[in-house]
Amino acid sequence: MAHIALYRTWRPQSFQDMVGQKHIVQTLQNSLREGRYSHAYLFNGPRGTGKTTTAKILAKAVNCLNGPGIEPCNQCDACIRITEGAVMDVVEIDAASNRGVEEIRDIRDKVKYAPTEVRQKVYIIDEVHMLTTEAFNALLKTLEEPPAHVMFILATTEPHKLPATIISRCQRFDFRRVALEEQVERLREVCEDENIQADEDALAFIGRLSDGGMRDAISLLDQIIAFSGERITYEDVLSITGGMASDQFERLVIAVQNADVASALKQVDEFMQEGKSADKCMENLIYYFRDLLMVKMVPGSQAVTERILDVKRFAEVAQRFKTETLISMIDTLTYYQTEMKYSVQPQTLLEVALMKLCSGASASPQGIDPLAAxxxxxxxxxxxxxxxxxxxxxxxxxxxxxxxxGIVPSAGANASASASAPRSAPAAPVINKKTIEKLEGYLKGIEDPAFRTVAQQWSQIMGRVKELKITVHAWLVDGEPVSAHDGNVLVAFKSAMHRETTEKPANKQLIEQVMGELLGEPYRLLTIMMKDWKAAAEQRKPDDAPKEELQLVPEDEQPSGEIKEDWINEAIQLFGEDLVKIKED
The missing domain is CATH 1.10.287 (Helix Hairpins)
Structure with missing residues (x-):
């Protein structure tokens, strides 16, 4: 006989077999006992917590030939055939693949017919949030006033996507994540029935990995049994799941706290040699620091006892750090974890993150403020x-x-160099003659046709950068092209932080790639602070140069359509091509 997956074999067939949903089981059993069950239910909650299973048990309970009662007998012909999915009056629909209005209209047309095999017609619609708006509208009236012989059970993991009109017509039940203790107890029961010996810490780790989903936990147990055979150890679970032991992270964290970069990088190399992925290491490291923070701030909470096997050992490691230091480290790791999604070298980012943590640990050991230190x-x-x-x-x-x-340094560097100088009244930026000479080509490049092309295409360049990597667009949006010269595009920034981040090699390479695609020829990106650019432009002007005056010229006196075109290009640059509409008079 072919092997059946454990989660199917151990799927509950009665309410008493359910794990971790006492509040729902008690409510449904009371309503069945009193015969006051509703015509429409909404079961929502995380995956693997028993929504569809409860729906099938409820369908059996209301149609049991020995009932209806608080439990289906699972012995009568109706219960057996509903379990096998052979009763035409109990219909299970996958809304993810049957989401259109036609499928719902078909249900609406058939509900008026009385059931032929059992006393109650039951429609179980799984992943109901996938239905289209038209399908919800078609379901609405039927859901509100169905015939007496019809029951609807809607199941979803995302109830916020359902219209309020649908939710208001159902009795809503929120399924919770299964507690770790209950998961371990069920896993132990499965192992005993399957003649499998399993270590307690191995079962606890499986429960934590499943994130409160009983089905996921049993599926993972099934996979580990295939790997380990009749004996499951903690090391087997780590090996098959790609997880890492807490003592490995303890050594890594101590190396960080001691600013021992060599030891930290050696630990990362060992992870890679064991076949671990850099992003998984980063994720687990963040969880480890999170657990240290929880042990330090709320040592007796349930969140700590469920996730951590050896709380005392964690507490000893947590004493090495101050709360502010742990929070700062988590922020740093989270930043690099986000950057990993866009990097082709995730291991390098992991190593850089650890080196940064080591640098911070040596600069202010055990969370001591640098100024106080x-x-x-x-x-x-x-x-x-x-x-x-x-x-x-x-x-x-x-x-x-x-x-x-050949570009003037940003204001951020000047500010850092002069941080200790006494403050005085702010003065206008002064640019030396040598720098102005280097900028001369760019100051003249304002009139270059190449710069006009760059200015006209800048909104398209920004849009393409946003499509490729939205984080780069967030930094580049502070910049404004001010000149083009000798194959370079000069962009002026108001913020030094935005400028420095844009100048990072990976970000700069992406922007130059986009400029090459849209401008038809390769361009290099150079940056400057906006106030320095304006100061250079002002100092370049001779003192007796005539001042520009703003004059209003009637439309009929314009020599050509160039001025009008300039206004249009300026509007596109400011607001973006999608928001500008050109109407002819």
Missing amino acids: ASGSPERTDGVVGQLMNRIQRLEEQLAQVLKN
């Missing part, structure tokens, strides 16, 4: 000095790169 002991002061020296070195490297490209 600077006035404390010499050991703490050394960490702060090292951090400041690293920042100065980075600023010097950025300044050298900027001067090499």
Whole structure:
């Protein structure tokens, strides 16, 4: 006989077999006992928590030949045939593949006919949120006033996608994630029945991986049994699921706290050698820091005891960090986890994230504020000095790169260099003559036809960048093209942070790729701060240069349509091509 998946074999066939949904089972049994069951139910909750199973049990309970009662007998012909799916009056519909209005109209036309095999006609519509708006409208009236012999049971994982008019016509039941203790108890029962020996910590880890879904937990157990045979250990679960033991993360976290970069990178290399993926390592590392934070802030909560096997050991590691440090580390890891989605080198990002954490740990050990540490002991002061020296070195490297490209340094670098100087009244930026000479080509490039083309196509360039990577668009939107010269496009930024992020090699490469596609020839991206660009333009003007005056010219006196075209291009650049509509008089 062919093997049947364990989650199908262990699918509950009565209310008493249900795991973790006592509030729903008790309500349904009371209504069945009193004969006050509704014509329409809405079962919603996470996957694998028993929504469709409960619907089938309810269909058997109302149609049981020995009932209706609080439990189906599972012995009569009606119960057996409903379990097998052989009763025409109990219809299970997958709304994901039957989502159109025609399928719902077919139901609406058939509900008026009395059942032929059982006393109650039951329609179970799974993933009901997938129905179209027209299908919901077709279902609405039937759902509100169905014939007495019809019951609707709607099941969904996303109730917020259902119209309020549908929800208001149903009795709603919210299925909860199954508690870890109940999951472990059911997994232990399955193992005993299947003659499988399993370690308690292995079953607990399976329960945590299933995230409260009983079906997922049993499916995972089935997979591990195929791997391990008659004996399941914690190491087997880690091996088959790609998980990592907490003691491995403990060594990694201690290395971070000690600013031991070599040890941390060695640990990452061991993960990779074991076949672990970088994104999975990052996810588990975030969970580990989250658990440390929970142990530190709410040590006695259920959230801690369910997720953590050895709370005492976690508490010892958590004592090494301050709360602010753990929160900061989680923020850093979360940022790099987001960047991983767009990176072709996720392992590199994981290593960079750990090096950054190590740098932060050495700069302010155990969460000590750098400013407070600077006035404390010499050991703490050394960490702060090292951090400041690293920042100065980075600023010097950025300044050298900027001067090499012939672009004036950003205001952020000047601000960092002069942070310790006494404050005075703000003065207009002053640009030296050498820099103006380097910018001369770009100052003249304002009149270049190439720059006109760039300005006209900029909204399309921004749109294409947004399609490829929305995070790059979020940084680039602060910039504005101000000139084009010698195959370079100069973009001025108001914010130093936006400019520096745009200048990152990966982001810069994407923007240059888009410019090459839309402009028809390769262009390099150069950046400058907006106020520095304006200062260079002002200083380049001779003192006796005539000042520009704004004059209004009637439309009939315009020499050509060029001015009108400039207005249109300016509007497109400001608001985007999608929002600008051109109407002819």
